[in-house]
Amino acid sequence: MNTAAETIARPPVIEMFDAAVTSARAPGAAVISDINWCVSLDDYWVIGGPTGSGKSDLLATAAGLQRPLRGVHRIFGRELANLHEADRLRERLRVGIVFEDGARPFPQLTVAENVALPLRYHSDWDEAMLRQRVEEMLEVTELSAFADSAPSDLMRALIPRVGMARALALGPEVLLLDNPLAGLGPRQERWWLNFIASLAAGHPSMKGRKMTLVVVCDDLRPWMNQGRQFALLKGKHFLPLGGRADLERCNEPLLRDLTAAHSS
Amino acid sequence: MRAFFDFAGKRVIQWMDRTHELMAFALIATGVTVTKFNVAPRVIRPLVRAQIHRAGVRLLPMIGFLGCALGLIIIGQTVSLLTQIGAHTLIGTLMVTVVIRELGPLLTAVVVLARVGAATVIELGTSRAQGEVEALEALGIDPVHYLVVPRMWGLAVSVFALTIYFVLVALLSGYLFAFLQDVPLPPSEYFHQLAAALRWEDFAMLTLKTAAFGIIIAVVCCYQGLAKPLRIEDVPNATTRAVVSSVVACVAVDAVFIVAYLLI
Numbered sequence: 001m002n003t004a005a006e007t008i009a010r011p012p013v014i015e016m017f018d019a020a021v022t023s024a025r026a027p028g029a030a031v032i033s034d035i036n037w038c039v040s041l042d043d044y045w046v047i048g049g050p051t052g053s054g055k056s057d058l059l060a061t062a063a064g065l066q067r068p069l070r071g072v073h074r075i076f077g078r079e080l081a082n083l084h085e086a087d088r089l090r091e092r093l094r095v096g097i098v099f100e101d102g103a104r105p106f107p108q109l110t111v112a113e114n115v116a117l118p119l120r121y122h123s124d125w126d127e128a129m130l131r132q133r134v135e136e137m138l139e140v141t142e143l144s145a146f147a148d149s150a151p152s153d154l155m156r157a158l159i160p161r162v163g164m165a166r167a168l169a170l171g172p173e174v175l176l177l178d179n180p181l182a183g184l185g186p187r188q189e190r191w192w193l194n195f196i197a198s199l200a201a202g203h204p205s206m207k208g209r210k211m212t213l214v215v216v217c218d219d220l221r222p223w224m225n226q227g228r229q230f231a232l233l234k235g236k237h238f239l240p241l242g243g244r245a246d247l248e249r250c251n252e253p254l255l256r257d258l259t260a261a262h263s264s
Numbered sequence: 265m266r267a268f269f270d271f272a273g274k275r276v277i278q279w280m281d282r283t284h285e286l287m288a289f290a291l292i293a294t295g296v297t298v299t300k301f302n303v304a305p306r307v308i309r310p311l312v313r314a315q316i317h318r319a320g321v322r323l324l325p326m327i328g329f330l331g332c333a334l335g336l337i338i339i340g341q342t343v344s345l346l347t348q349i350g351a352h353t354l355i356g357t358l359m360v361t362v363v364i365r366e367l368g369p370l371l372t373a374v375v376v377l378a379r380v381g382a383a384t385v386i387e388l389g390t391s392r393a394q395g396e397v398e399a400l401e402a403l404g405i406d407p408v409h410y411l412v413v414p415r416m417w418g419l420a421v422s423v424f425a426l427t428i429y430f431v432l433v434a435l436l437s438g439y440l441f442a443f444l445q446d447v448p449l450p451p452s453e454y455f456h457q458l459a460a461a462l463r464w465e466d467f468a469m470l471t472l473k474t475a476a477f478g479i480i481i482a483v484v485c486c487y488q489g490l491a492k493p494l495r496i497e498d499v500p501n502a503t504t505r506a507v508v509s510s511v512v513a514c515v516a517v518d519a520v521f522i523v524a525y526l527l528i
Contacts, residue, residue, distance in 0.1 A: 024398075024493065065401055089404050097402045104399040106391075118403040121304040121410075166403070 011077025013174050013212050014039040014062050014095075019071030021054055021061045030069050031057050035238040037231070039174070044200050045214040046223040048258040049233030055216035056100055058233065059176045062214065064092045093122065096172030100179045103163020105151035112138065112147040115165045122170065137165040140195075140205045157188045164195075168205070174212040175199065181222055193222055200226075220258045232258070282509070289491060290483045293412045300409050308414055315418020319380040319478075320425050326375060327426045331433030334371070339363065339434060340441020343454075347447045355449075356457030359435060364466060365525065366518070368431040369423070373477035373514050376423050377507060381485040384415060385506045388489025389499035397490065412486045420478035427474045465528050473521050477514050484510045 020033040031054035039045060039062075049055045060066045061073065064080045072079060075091045083091065105114045115134045119125060125133070138144045141161040146154055151162050160180065167175065177196070181189050196215070202208040217223060220230075230241040234254045241250055300308075339359065346352050388411060391397060397407045439454050488506035489499075 060398070063402060065398060093404045099395060099399060099402075104395050106396055106399070117307070118405070120307045121403070121405050163399075170403075 010041055011074075012038045012040050013043070013076060014214070015072070015074040015077075016062070016068070017072040019061070019073055020069040021057045022066065022069040023054065023057045024060070024066065028069070030236065032233060032236055032238055033070075035071070037238060037240065039212060039214060041212055042200075042210045043212050043214075044226065044228040045231065046220065046227030046229070047214065047216045047231045047233060048220040048223075048255070049216065049218065050254070050258070051218055053233040054236075055218070055233060056178050058238075059097060059178050059214070059216055063095050063097045063176055064088070065097070093170055094172055095174045095176065096167035096170070097176040098160065098163050098167050098178060098180060100182065102156075103160040103166075105159060105162040105166065107150065107152055109151075110148050111143055111151060111154070111162050111165075114151065114162050115169050118166065118170050133169065136205055137169050140168075140203070141165040142191075157184055160184075171206055172211075173209070174214070177213070177215045179217050180215065181217065181219070189222060193226060197226055218258065220255070224259065285491065286484060286487055286509070286513075289487045290479070293408055293416055293483060293486070296406060296408045297413050297417070300406065300413075303409065308409065311410070311414035312418050315414050316421050316425075319376055319419050320422030323375060323379055323422070323426060324429060326379070327372060327430050328433050330371065330375065331430040332437045334363075334367065335434040335437030335439075336441045339438025340445070343438060343442040343449065344445050344447045347442070347449050352449055352453075353457070355454065356459075356461030359438075359458055360461040360466060363434055364431050364462070364470065368427045368434065369470065369474050369477060370514065370518060372423055372427040372430050372474070373481065374511070376419065376426065376478070377481050377485075377510050377514075380419065380422075381481045381510055382503050382507055384482070384485040385489040385503040386499055388486060389494045389502050390496065392490055393494045393496045393499065407490065411490065412482070415486055416479050416482040418478075419482040420475040423478035423481070424471060424474040427470065465525070469521060469525065473518070476517050480513045480517060481510050484513060 014037070016035045016037045019035040019037075020030040021035065022029060023031045035058070047055065047058070057066065061068050064073075064075060067073075067081065074080070075095060078087070078091055080088050080091065105111070106117070109117065112134050115137050116130055119130050119133060123130075134147075135144065138147055141164055143154075143158065143161055143165060146158070151159055154162070164180075180192055180196070184192065196213060199206065199211040200213050202210045215223060215227065216233075224244070224247070228243060230243070230247055232239045232241060232252065232254050234252075239252070241247060241252070241255065247255070342358065343352075343355055346355055346358070391411075397411075400407045400410055435458065439451065442449060442454075443451075485506045488502040488509070494502060
């Protein structure tokens with residue numbers, strides 16, 4: 001997709017070479033090893049894996065929240081471990097993450113305060129600009145009516161959107177989504193898929209810039225027509241599958257399992 | 265016998281390990297206060313104010329009640345006894361030693377620990393268990409800066425201020441009790457005695473000691489809530505541990521201050 005000149009000028013977004021990912025629950029043990037993975041600008045990765053295959057740990061490591069057990073991990077061409085704290089923070093903020101299971105909004109803050117928190121902490125915008133940005137984020141996630149409610153007062157299906165709005169507030173260039181459709185009804189599912197697709201195509205609230213996306217999930221079906229690059233997590237290994245066309249030729253049993261109608 | 269020494273040795277080593285970790289945690293929090301003093305003041309300063317409100321202002325009625333009770337029960341009786349046996353010249357020294365130096369700070373610290381410290385462990389332990397600490401990190405917000413620093417300084421200020429109120433209320437209500445019992449001690453004599461017994465070190469030590477108590481409570485409670493990944497079911501145990509360690513640490517520091525008083 002990118003021309004050679006562009007690729008040289010702009011390093012890959014996330015790179016992992018011979019990396020092993022560990023788990024927060026059992027530090028020191030490798031959950032996934034020998035990961036060789038390169039996310040380029042404007043990619044839309046969909047990574048499937050059964051429960052317990054280390055999807056969340058892979059995302060946390062990719063976002064720089066966890067250190068890889070071994071191997072190289074770079075964000076925008078820079079190895080986080082070698083960076084000074086301020087530089088590491090700057091690179092890390094270019095990557096947003098939406099967590100699994102309700103996206104973990106801060107329960108003691110209102111919805112609007114949740115979205116405003118990263119902006120208040122990192123920017124020196126005045127209150128008017130801040131409010132405008134928060135309103136914009138709440139509008140695109142259709143949460144404007146709940147700005148002053150506590151996240152726990154929202155309908156369950158809407159709570160993950162608070163995490164989404166909060167992750168987008170700082171305008172990241174990459175968004176990592178951890179099983180965003182888990183437990184959602186068909187209507188909500190459709191909203192998420194449409195919204196993520198609009199982010200990939202360049203959403204107006206992100207100044208029309210195309211967003212690089214990485215989604216991990218345990219059910220590949222909704223993503224088959226969305227994602228552009230696919231991979232699987234199988235038996236502690238990272239298996240890149242290629243593009244949509246390659247999927248049809250692939251006869252990996254796990255792929256069939258994750259796209260079968262009975263999987264959930 | 266061997267078993268006893270094994271047991272005792274193990275406990276001592278455990279205790280030393282925990283003390284070591286607590287000291288490290290306190291140093292990290294102090295370091296973050298200094299290095300991030302000017303980072304995001306509009307997020308952190310309101311949090312410090314909120315802590316002062318929660319641990320200080322809202323505890324004022326409780327402290328007033330306890331101070332009053334202590335004054336009526338102990339001080340009043342002591343004053344009337346001392347006057348009866350003609351030892352009223354000792355009143356000042358006794359009050360300053362017992363109430364201002366020892367009981368005031370310690371009782372206030374215990375009240376703050378019970379009302380705020382325990383709640384802090386539960387709050388932070390639950391947020392850690394629910395992944396909110398990781399969510400803060402994902403937004404580039406240092407959890408120590410956001411969660412620990414405001415509590416540390418908020419509690420230091422609160423314990424200091426509450427101790428002052430406690431001492432004032434206790435001394436006043438103590439005199440009131442003596443007055444009601446027709447003790448022949450004019451108020452001017454009582455306050456003159458107190459003022460004569462106070463030395464400048466008492467003010468300095470009171471400030472240092474109460475601030476130290478506040479910091480100890482905050483550090484121990486935050487450490488127990490945050491330092492290790494907890495599961496929800498670990499939170500009650502962590503809370504008990506925090507309360508016990510805080511009391512022990514406060515009494516130990518108190519002992520150090522007694523030595524300091526003797527040396528001055």
